[in-house]
Amino acid sequence: METSRLGYLFNKYIQHQCSASEEEELMALIADQENEQVVKDLVDKVINNTENEIEMPDGRSSEVLKNILQHTDPGVIQMNKRNLLRIFRGRGVAAAIFVLFIAGFAYWKQQHRNQISSEVVVNRVVDSASVISPGRDVAILTMADGSEILLDSTGSQVLAVENGVKIKKDGGALVYSLENNTKDSKSLSNTLTTPRGGQFQISLPDGSRVWLNAASTLRYPVVFSGKYRDVELSGEAYFEVVSNRQKPFRVKAGESRVEVLGTHFNVNAYPDEAAIETSLLEGKVKVEKGSRSEILLPGQQAVLPASSKEIKKLYADVESVVAWKNGIFQFDGDDIAGIMRQIGRWYDVEVILPDYLPVRHFEGKISRRAGLAEVLHILELSGVEFKVDGKKIMVR
Structure with a gap:
């Protein structure tokens, strides 16, 4: 009678149908050393019946058991650890571990099913986004006369000569070099613009080098004449x-201006960001x-909020700041809204955010060479959900 009652309660328990009093009764029956073999048989039966459905990976049984022992309420299984310790004190501990194991196994099965369900959703997103490629080396050069030249990373050629300055495209870079008979070109300026989904490099007439991120514009003179080397940046x-x-070299970005003699620094001045940030690496x-x-000084950052006239000076992780230049998305406590603005620019997609987003912060690195589908897949695993419709991404 007791054996059949144990089997009955055991089956109810693994189906999560036991009441609190039945759970207590089951624990007491399992604690009885005379029932230890019955418990083992019940465990073997459940495992044998489920091993064709889901194979538990090597080492997962001990991992699951550890999880159950360390958590009072792991979600699917509801056990009071204090009650268990009271019931099994000095009695059939081996039997208790078996029950914990099968409880953990049931918990793992449920989590595995949830993961499969999640992967189905992720795969749908991946399929929808698989046709969207990452950004590339592409830009538009606007000459002083207003004419435009489309630039990409293929080939090398001289594009023009303006007032004694040779303008050459060399792969994914634009190079300006002074000729012998350079005229005063103070009034002549060129503009380099990268579209959403583009990036480009430029070597200015003085030899300074600039890496332009997606959706950015740099305006500069063909020749640096006068007291300063002035350029204007958006993006x-x-x-x-x-x-x-x-x-001195000066960068005008929005309402801010950065003045240097010779140094390495990054300026983030996108119009849709809440502040302009200048981060110093050298000099x-x-x-x-x-x-x-x-x-x-090196390692410091100036933050200029659009909503005020103040300048905040902070210490910055410069590796993270210039990760984009090195082909990486690097997130250090970024929220999903900020991350999606970066993704929108680089993959040239429209991002639609809900009115309310829970406050969550993300850390990690993703290659900018990865396709959009792969990036969304990684973010999905962090608990964010997306719906992709053409070149629109809706965050849910």
């Missing part, structure tokens, strides 16, 4: 400026906004 760029103490820069200014 994001990384600068490696050639030193010239007699002619020294002065950041100005209105009548205020701050001097940055």
